[in-house]
Amino acid sequence: MSLEKSTIIRKKDLSLLERLYIPEIVKGMTLTIRQMFTPTFTTQYPEERFQPPASFRGRPVLVEEHGVERCVACGLCSRVCPALAIEVQAGETELGKERYPEKFEINMIRCIFCGFCEEVCPEEAIIMSQEYELAFTNPQDALFGKDKLLVPIEKVQTRLDFLRSNR
């Protein structure tokens, strides 16, 4: 829209009562006072925790099925990651899938929780979990290797179901 077109609309025909200003202030104040008695929205964080819905994008995790990761180390997630947070090094395995990630590392300081890795993965092997408590005291702690990334499939079933229902 051009600047000329967006004119400011002022209500000119205020009634006398409105122009007196005081009744309007009283109206506003009754609203504020009424608000004081409505329930609060605050979550008392350390005691109460927010339980995110399945659509929530928490930290990305690797799905572990029958004791091994689903990942086939194709490297697509690493390629698509806009923050360059993922490092995958492939290795060979005797299993049917033939390849597995020897090293899989996500730098949680870099990750921006965009979910591209999850979207691009052909094996549904990397998905966004519901974990959001990620605070580190030094950068080394933020490098999540396979030990921290692997999560049994049962724990992320809600997210998997959500993904299926939206495919």
Next chain:
Amino acid sequence: MNIIEPLIKIALVLLINLTTVAYLVYAERRVSAFIQNRVGPNRVGPMGLLQPVADIVKLFFKEDIVPTAANKFVHSLAPLISLIVALSTFAVIPFGNTIHLFGHDFKLMIADVNVGLLYLLALSSLGVYGITLSGWSSNNKYSLLGGLRSSAQMISYELSMGLSIIGVLMISSSLQLDKIVVHQGNYLMGFIPKWNIFLQPLGCITFVVAYFAETNRLPFDLPEAEPELVGGYHTEYSGMKFGLFFLAEYANMITASAVITTLYLGGWQFPFIENFGFSPLAVSLLQVAAFGVKIALVLLFFIIVRWTIPRFRYDQLMNIGWKVMLPLAILNIIITGFFILL
């Protein structure tokens, strides 16, 4: 002359005043939180009641930064002026009727000045020096703008404030504050307490609005308007000097509510208390309590107004001051004079 008595009174009033200031800050944060459907400070101590202590300790441990280009002397003087003025206004406020204890009569006010009302007006306008000087001495354009706004605002609102007080003066024909309070002890038509708010509602409204501008509270907090002026006059202040401005603002609020209570809400008058047959001492104490409750309600009003009404634009502020408030205050004098003549 007895010097112990005023000293004790000063100590007591200061103590109560400063504690109230601390808890007023807490109350403001808590009430604003409730208004915005939040919880507010609730971690330090039970229900967050120790929050003011934590705040003050924090302010004491903050680094005190004075800008190199600032005028150092005035820069440290300004917060002191603000606070001293805010606290000393309370000296002439009567917070209770004369009380009879241990064979003595104690007047429940620090200084029974016979021109109390003038003293009050004089001091409350002095407070603006603190703000203007802090704005000037910081050598910062935003601070300076805040200070200038404050002085311009003061000039425009002092007039209508003084003029609305004249109505009260005409009714009670005294400048002495406790006389004004005593004068509000009767009843209108037998059941309405003869408070000045009922006698001159117009004057009360103009006075309250002017006093809001005087204390720099929203909707008239242009000297520190955060969205435009960073922090306004106290942009360059930190540590306890900033704390002093903070204290001064809230002390001013308490004084303002005490003044509004005294002039318009009947001061320490407790309506119909003479009908219950309490002992004189109990009556006096109840009257002091009534004064406290009235102040608390006015303070609550201050807080709720702050979270209801948005800040005025500067030209609107000036418009209201000169084109609305001033004529209204004069009209109030004319009406009052008319009724006195009748």
